[in-house]
Amino acid sequence: MTKSVEITFARSAKPxxxxxxxxxxxxxxxxxAAVDVDPGGVLEKAxxxxxxxGKARSAVDIVAPAGSPADRVVVVGLGDPAKPDADSWxxxxxxxxxxxxxxxxxxxxxxxxxxxIDGEAAAGIAMGMVLRAYRFDRYKTKKSDDGNNGDEPxxxxxxxxxxxxxxxxxxxxxHEAIAAGVILARDLVNEPANILGPVEFAERxxxxxxxxxxxxxxTEKEMKKLGMGALLGVAQGSVRPARLVVMRWNGGKAKKxxxxxxxxxxxxxxxxxxxxxxxxxxxxxxxMGGAAAVTGLMHALAARKAKANVVxxxxxxxxxxxxxxxxxxxxxxxxxxxxxxxxxxxxxxxLVLADALTYCIDKYKPEFVVNLATxxxxxxxxxxxxxxxxxxxxxxxxxxLTAAGLATNERVWRMPMGPDYxxxxxxxxxxxxxxxxxxxxxxxxxxxxxRFVKDxxxxxxxxxxxxxxxxxxxxxxxxxxxxxxxLLDRLVRDHYEK
Numbered sequence: 009m010t011k012s013v014e015i016t017f018a019r020s021a022k023p024x025x026x027x028x029x030x031x032x033x034x035x036x037x038x039x040x041a042a043v044d045v046d047p048g049g050v051l052e053k054a055x056x057x058x059x060x061x062g063k064a065r066s067a068v069d070i071v072a073p074a075g076s077p078a079d080r081v082v083v084v085g086l087g088d089p090a091k092p093d094a095d096s097w098x099x100x101x102x103x104x105x106x107x108x109x110x111x112x113x114x115x116x117x118x119x120x121x122x123x124x125i126d127g128e129a130a131a132g133i134a135m136g137m138v139l140r141a142y143r144f145d146r147y148k149t150k151k152s153d154d155g156n157n158g159d160e161p162x163x164x165x166x167x168x169x170x171x172x173x174x175x176x177x178x179x180x181x182x183h184e185a186i187a188a189g190v191i192l193a194r195d196l197v198n199e200p201a202n203i204l205g206p207v208e209f210a211e212r213x214x215x216x217x218x219x220x221x222x223x224x225x226x227t228e229k230e231m232k233k234l235g236m237g238a239l240l241g242v243a244q245g246s247v248r249p250a251r252l253v254v255m256r257w258n259g260g261k262a263k264k265x266x267x268x269x270x271x272x273x274x275x276x277x278x279x280x281x282x283x284x285x286x287x288x289x290x291x292x293x294x295x296m297g298g299a300a301a302v303t304g305l306m307h308a309l310a311a312r313k314a315k316a317n318v319v320x321x322x323x324x325x326x327x328x329x330x331x332x333x334x335x336x337x338x339x340x341x342x343x344x345x346x347x348x349x350x351x352x353x354x355x356x357x358x359l360v361l362a363d364a365l366t367y368c369i370d371k372y373k374p375e376f377v378v379n380l381a382t383x384x385x386x387x388x389x390x391x392x393x394x395x396x397x398x399x400x401x402x403x404x405x406x407x408x409l410t411a412a413g414l415a416t417n418e419r420v421w422r423m424p425m426g427p428d429y430x431x432x433x434x435x436x437x438x439x440x441x442x443x444x445x446x447x448x449x450x451x452x453x454x455x456x457x458x459r460f461v462k463d464x465x466x467x468x469x470x471x472x473x474x475x476x477x478x479x480x481x482x483x484x485x486x487x488x489x490x491x492x493x494x495l496l497d498r499l500v501r502d503h504y505e506k
Contacts, residue, residue, distance in 0.1 A: 127175025
């Protein structure tokens with residue numbers, strides 16, 4: 009679970025014990041607070057000896073000098089504010105939180121000369137601290153044995169001292185909501201599958217009703233009546249029933265079309281009868297990363313009271329091996345009426361999304377729909393773990409997603425689509441087959457999904473490389489990254505809130 013980081017903002021404060029953090033500018037210069045923290049002027053010598061130059065997120069950690077009201081002092085570099093990294097403020101906050109150690113009380117001074125840290129930037133720094141502090145340890149009975157956590161405290165009180173304290177408090181309300189959404193997404197992906205099945209996931213999503221989100225949960229009986237043969241075909245091998253959860257946030261004008269987000273929620277994926285190798289199969293508890301991101305996004309939007317109408321839909325199933333499991337060669341009928349020859353039962357996420365997309369578009373007629381899915385291993389081969397694959401039928405939506413990705417450092421890279429790829433999923437026995445051959449696997453998966461969106465502006469994000477088992481960075485030390493929440497919140501904020 010997340011280490012509790014309690015954030016307050018103040019125009020002025022002096023540390024009284026604990027950790028004092030000073031932010032230095034890109035030349036290594038400190039602000040006025042340095043005199044209070046280090047009345048003897050020892051820091052200047054310490055920084056010189058350590059050859060500290062103020063490089064972004066570089067740090068010097070020292071025992072507090074004689075006469076200091078703090079127990080320990082850390083100086084963190086801001087870097088060149090004229091050339092900020094993507095999402096530099098949150099990353100700075102993460103770097104600061106990475107130095108908390110055993111401190112229970114932290115005072116952070118944002119008074120570096122000409123740093124340009126306004127209220128929104130200060131709130132972004134605070135968000136980075138909260139995200140960096142996240143850990144998933146609810147099943148550890150001896151948390152002090154965790155090599156990552158050591159005997160760190162469970163709660164840290166952080167006072168951020170800035171001239172823009174009043175503005176920071178206002179911006180923090182939004183940033184705190186977004187951080188909570190990311191943490192929810194991380195929690196869902198990190199949960200083991202024996203704890204989080206389709207029904208349990210649906211119950212977690214339903215808790216968003218406390219924030220004013222309207223929830224509608226469809227059972228297998230209801231989905232069968234709607235003709236969702238593609239989604240239910242995936243679920244039929246599991247004793248755990250499927251669910252389709254619809255989350256609606258109505259924060260915009262009453263007659264304004266909603267924007268929609270659809271997530272793949274395969275709570276565990278054995279591959280079905282096309283079974284996966286045993287090695288690494290445990291990671292398939294994270295095959296619901298798309299649904300987790302949509303759920304976290306809906307939390308963020310509702311918690312910050314976004315002025316937009318948004319629909320989030322998640323298809324929740326478990327893909328298991330059983331006497332009743334789907335077989336390679338089976339033909340199913342999707343809600344759209346199109347038939348699908350299932351040649352590989354491990355290409356199941358696209359079957360879930362096919363019916364979820366049809367339901368979303370037919371019922372809500374959204375302005376656009378973005379789906380997220382840990383869909384293909386092929387996208388990791390193409391892009392590694394630093395970009396999600398972006399496939400779309402709409403240039404404007406693609407450009408907006410790309411810009412949002414650069415702003416939040418949750419980056420996307422647009423991949424090609426077209427008739428040559430689409431014909432690879434034509435089937436002799438049905439309207440289409442669910443795989444397109446060895447090559448271009450991420451692209452043929454996207455072509456499959458496109459057959460279910462009609463003329464609606466649509467984007468598919470393949471997040472197999474970015475939602476789970478990702479490299480640690482300044483704001484995420486977790487196996488689950490929470491990827492997609494901040495990206496899509498930024499998309500809504502920048503273009504669809506009026």
